[in-house]
Amino acid sequence: MRPLIQKRSIALNKSPLLKVTDLTVSFETEAGNIEITDKVSFEIYPGEIYGLAGESGCGKTVTALALLKLLPQPGGKLLSGKAILNGRDVLSLSPSELTYVRGKDISMIFQEPAAALNPLLNVKRQLMECFEYHEFHGSKEERVMDLLHHVGFPDPQRILSAYPHELSGGMLQRIMIAMALIMQPRLIIADEPTTALDVTIQAQIMELLMEMKEEMETAVLLITHNLSLMAQYANRLAVMYAGRIVEESGIETFLKNPLHPYTQGLLAALPDLNAVSPELMAIPGQVPQPKDYSIGCRFIDRCKYAFDPCVNRPDLVGHGKRQRVACFLYNKESR
Amino acid sequence: MNIAVTHNLKTFFPITGGIFHKVQGYVKAVNDVTLDVKQGEIVSVVGESGCGKSTLGLSLLGLIPPISGEIFLANKPIDIKRPASWKPFRKDFQIIFQDPFTSLNPRHTVYRILSEPLLHHKIYSKKNVREGVAALLEKVGLSPDHMGRFPHAFSGGQRQRIAIARAICIHPKMIVCDEIVSALDVSVQAQIIHLLMALKNEMALSLLFITHDLTLMKVISDKIYVMYLGKILESKPTRDLFENPQHPYTQALLNSIPTLNRSRKPQILGGEVPSPVNLPMGCIFKSRCPYARDRCGESQPDLIAKNNGRVACYYPLSALPGTGKEKTDNG
Numbered sequence: 008m009r010p011l012i013q014k015r016s017i018a019l020n021k022s023p024l025l026k027v028t029d030l031t032v033s034f035e036t037e038a039g040n041i042e043i044t045d046k047v048s049f050e051i052y053p054g055e056i057y058g059l060a061g062e063s064g065c066g067k068t069v070t071a072l073a074l075l076k077l078l079p080q081p082g083g084k085l086l087s088g089k090a091i092l093n094g095r096d097v098l099s100l101s102p103s104e105l106t107y108v109r110g111k112d113i114s115m116i117f118q119e120p121a122a123a124l125n126p127l128l129n130v131k132r133q134l135m136e137c138f139e140y141h142e143f144h145g146s147k148e149e150r151v152m153d154l155l156h157h158v159g160f161p162d163p164q165r166i167l168s169a170y171p172h173e174l175s176g177g178m179l180q181r182i183m184i185a186m187a188l189i190m191q192p193r194l195i196i197a198d199e200p201t202t203a204l205d206v207t208i209q210a211q212i213m214e215l216l217m218e219m220k221e222e223m224e225t226a227v228l229l230i231t232h233n234l235s236l237m238a239q240y241a242n243r244l245a246v247m248y249a250g251r252i253v254e255e256s257g258i259e260t261f262l263k264n265p266l267h268p269y270t271q272g273l274l275a276a277l278p279d280l281n282a283v284s285p286e287l288m289a290i291p292g293q294v295p296q297p298k299d300y301s302i303g304c305r306f307i308d309r310c311k312y313a314f315d316p317c318v319n320r321p322d323l324v325g326h327g328k329r330q331r332v333a334c335f336l337y338n339k340e341s342r
Numbered sequence: 343m344n345i346a347v348t349h350n351l352k353t354f355f356p357i358t359g360g361i362f363h364k365v366q367g368y369v370k371a372v373n374d375v376t377l378d379v380k381q382g383e384i385v386s387v388v389g390e391s392g393c394g395k396s397t398l399g400l401s402l403l404g405l406i407p408p409i410s411g412e413i414f415l416a417n418k419p420i421d422i423k424r425p426a427s428w429k430p431f432r433k434d435f436q437i438i439f440q441d442p443f444t445s446l447n448p449r450h451t452v453y454r455i456l457s458e459p460l461l462h463h464k465i466y467s468k469k470n471v472r473e474g475v476a477a478l479l480e481k482v483g484l485s486p487d488h489m490g491r492f493p494h495a496f497s498g499g500q501r502q503r504i505a506i507a508r509a510i511c512i513h514p515k516m517i518v519c520d521e522i523v524s525a526l527d528v529s530v531q532a533q534i535i536h537l538l539m540a541l542k543n544e545m546a547l548s549l550l551f552i553t554h555d556l557t558l559m560k561v562i563s564d565k566i567y568v569m570y571l572g573k574i575l576e577s578k579p580t581r582d583l584f585e586n587p588q589h590p591y592t593q594a595l596l597n598s599i600p601t602l603n604r605s606r607k608p609q610i611l612g613g614e615v616p617s618p619v620n621l622p623m624g625c626i627f628k629s630r631c632p633y634a635r636d637r638c639g640e641s642q643p644d645l646i647a648k649n650n651g652r653v654a655c656y657y658p659l660s661a662l663p664g665t666g667k668e669k670t671d672n673g
Contacts, residue, residue: 205390205554206595208615210598210610211610232527238602238603238604239601239608276531278557287531290533293530294527
């Protein structure tokens with residue numbers, strides 16, 4: 008088989024590939040403008056898998072969509088923030104400039120492949136669309152066939168002429184992955200890439216994504232609510248709660264020593280397959296609705312450690328070498 | 343005592359096409375399923391999406407009529423050809439649905455949702471039904487003040503509490519729980535499970551869980567049925583299933599669940615899931631089975647008793663050399 012990629016010389020210095028600062032997104036609702044994410048900041052380094060975890064509605068998908076300026080319209084609005092990729096702020100680009108970033112520098116794997124692919128066009132049309140916007144040297148058809156082969160289709164020719172409804176969820180997700188890889192992007196945003204799939208297929212897809220990532224030296228922003236999946240694949244992760252990042256750390260540190268009361272609760276709420284007599288711990292209360300978001304710590308109502316300073320906004324501050332946490336329990340200066 | 347039993351239950355959905363809507367084939371959603379739930383037991387049916395597990399639950403309660411097979415509810419046979427034959431059992435056999443956002447009528451208040459069954463089954467009279475609803479709400483951890491609200495005013499977890507209240511209000515013997523926590527956030531899931539377990543113990547309920555979440559079932563269920571493409575491939579007491587899976591599919595399911603343990607790599611199955619319309623010759627799991635041999639292509643193996651449970655495989659794992667399972671079986 009032909010080599011799938013031209014080796015890219017990655018700089019060995021530790022400068023981030025993508026640096027997101029103070030990303031705030033608001034949505035227009037009947038109740039006025041509501042800030043769905045609140046000053047989200049993180050950095051992704053070349054070749055790493057950076058996880059963004061959190062429960063539904065915590066703003067993780069919105070963060071990803073904002074990076075590609077794909078916020079749902081009307082309503083979605085970027086209030087502030089920068090996302091520096093290759094020395095340019097992606098968020099300040101014009102729509103036509105963005106076309107050249109999407110697919111080439113950053114590509115996205117969407118949550119529901121069946122909804123993300125166009126049901127009226129065959130797979131070939133949808134895969135080849137990418138070449139209309141980006142320069143490519145070599146045979147386009149061969150490139151597409153190679154990729155399909157790599158994502159596990161023994162007969163790419165048949166797949167190319169198929170329509171989405173003729174394929175299973177797992178197959179569609181593999182096509183999405185192939186599509187995201189065509190231009191060898193530097194960053195792939197994978198938004199819940201396996202949520203619609205079954206565990207055995209999930210393992211297949213994740214393994215494939217990891218393989219491709221290794222081969223192409225791409226960074227992956229993995230968005231999922233599934234902490235076990237994170238534990239398995241991510242290098243570092245950030246946990247979001249109610250629009251804010253509450254904790255960020257390397258995955259091993261996170262599993263061993265979660266800092267924020269919310270992340271501690273989340274890990275305890277997961278049933279453990281290996282435990283002899285597993286017990287489920289519940290976090291009392293409910294996730295607040297965006298319209299009820301407060302200035303202070305948003306976990307305050309559910310937190311057993313809540314104390315006076317928690318009515319203020321906790322900043323995400325460093326704790327030790329590899330962790331950042333937004334909680335006054337660890338923030339000595341503010342106490 | 344068995345509270346619900348099915349024998350060789352089949353539920354097929356016809357696929358029609360052409361100008362005369364001729365039946366061209368069937369989706370074999372439930373294909374020859376035999377299952378039993380005993381009094382006070384928590385039984386779960388586990389399988390991937392599209393394997394027919396929800397249809398099985400609905401067919402058991404007659405909400406989707408099966409086409410053949412036998413059903414016994416509370417030891418009484420059901421005439422599956424007559425939808426009305428389920429009616430006397432409705433009070434004792436309840437269901438909680440997956441999505442609390444669609445299973446509650448958005449135009450009814452909580453009071454109306456909960457008072458309707460109470461009045462219909464004459465558990466409370468019109469005069470004091472309000473007290474009954476208030477007591478119910480307290481039982482499921484909601485405030486009686488919430489009575490006048492509509493479902494949209496509640497979060498997913500709270501709605502599932504209302505759905506639970508609706509299911510338990512008429513003191514059923516058994517509840518079918520169809521993916522009741524999969525639409526909820528992890529931090530709320532445990533709350534709902536705790537609530538249901540407390541009610542189960544208090545009311546001596548039997549529960550039939552229909553779910554894809556094996557990890558959760560390890561925590562709560564007594565017996566697990568593993569379903570794949572409409573068929574039961576293995577059934578066993580929970581502990582046995584986790585310690586000593588016999589079917590290669592069960593093993594793959596257990597091994598591909600991601601866990602917090604980073605050193606444990608998931609097992610990767612190759613192959614595609616066949617379509618439930620055109621089932622292949624032979625064993626339905628053949629296309630993905632790492633151990634498939636010639637005989638597997640000939641016919642679907644029957645579900646036969648083995649050790650503590652039943653398994654539908656010609657070459658169950660304990661019989662395979664080199665899997666390391668031989669010893670655990672004999673000793």
